Amino acid sequence: MKDYQPELRTVGVTRYVTPLREGGSLPAIAEADDDFLYVLKFRGAGQGAKALIAEIIGGELARLLGFRIPEIVFANLDPAFGRTEPDEEIQDLLKASVGLNLAVHYLSGAITFDPIVNSVDPLLASQIVWLDCLITNVDRTARNTNMLIWHKELWLIDHGASLYFHHTGGDWKEHSLRPFGQIKDHVLLPKASELEAIDARFKAILTPDRIQAIVALLPDEWLLADPNVESAESQRQIYAQFLDSRIAHSDVFVNAAQYARKTLI
Template identity: 55%
Template sequence: MNTIDIRTVDVVQYIQPLREGGSLPAIVKADDEFLYVLKFRGAGQGKKVLISELIGGELARSIGLKVPELVFMNLDDSFNKTEPDEEIQDLLKFSVGLNLGLHFLSEAIMYDPLVSIADGMTASKVVLLDSIISNIDRTAKNTNLLNWKKELWLIDHGASFYFHHNWKQWRNHLERTFPIIKDHVLLERADKLPQAAKEITLHMTHEKINEIITKIPEDWLIDESEDLSPNDMRAAYIEFIHSRLSKIDELVKEAEDAR
């Protein structure tokens, strides 16, 4: 079993904001000379989006889907001092510390349901992954998919695990399925759902889930407004993912019915 190695790099240059993203992610250069799309801890829903991005991306990778490399990115307080745009200046100021980056795929094109590439097995895996992580944001309006070098790549899982925006009620989500799957951009092409479910249960093991959850930086889990400790939150993410996997047949049926 491949172990997860998430590198930590330092941001050395802020290049440009990506205005199409609601939370103003940016293209930045790191000290390893590569370009990344940086997701900021100081944006809208903050560190919870970074947690969703990390778990969703690494779970996708575990089942053989293509995801740009995820890295932890240190941002120091020098960038906000030279930024003229006040909105971006505030974002940089509130994001000093550890953020999350995705390797920038140069010349990738946004997935277009009418012309883009997506085989049935891959589409089925993506549909079931999004049912498992409760990703509400992979629709025709906002696909969060790229075609790069004739392959389908997944980006932006920040809208997943939405139960963590209300920790007091999180257990209410354990028994739910995911009816919003009817709006999934790949549903029409997902014609191998039972086979995909077998692949997912084979590779999304208890050990792999635990390994991914242990990678969440402690700092991202500290919230003084919540009663739950970081360890409680880690346990909740693990329990939630297992509850979804235990209902994989229901999720398959729900998606097949929606097709």
């Protein structure tokens, strides 16, 4: 991991299979030119390119930390794609998403994690809670766990609701120093008893150089989709500095999570 340099493949979307009527990005199952199926997430959906940016950052941070994450790829959508789509809503979405989108390898046969049926040990629960505190992921609740069981192993999916500071505006520095209040609703918080041990371990992994390698994956066209962004590189550095600051002050969100957990157990 010393020379960590993540890379994402690029595929071409060849067939729209079926919509998934869930999630803010209105995803769909689609086939690509490598003959694999993917969960395709569109930049023309409600949250726009920012949801895709959060998906890459959150997903690749999780992968770096050792979690099981389906492969993330860039997915090109041709202007001619979807012209024969009979559903007007889907056709509008496809037209608005021509160009570079994001897709996640489809885990065929996976089942949704159920906290009543599936068990997670305190160490893994603490690891997931720590990650979600770092990236301010509001979408890992009992109602929507965004975890799958595939081949008897736990996989994390869907980090598009993370990094919500980029939707709210304001000072990113201030946001980076805030505790994560929504952690109280995290499905795994009651079992996350090893947060302090995980904090030291994960901070050693997430060095500034590795953060830079992840934000370098972000395409210019997604970053420049926001008219308030001065330049693609300046926006990349905001994401990098936000994460660096949050990691450096992780005691803020770790202490808040521990306090929230005490109120539950």
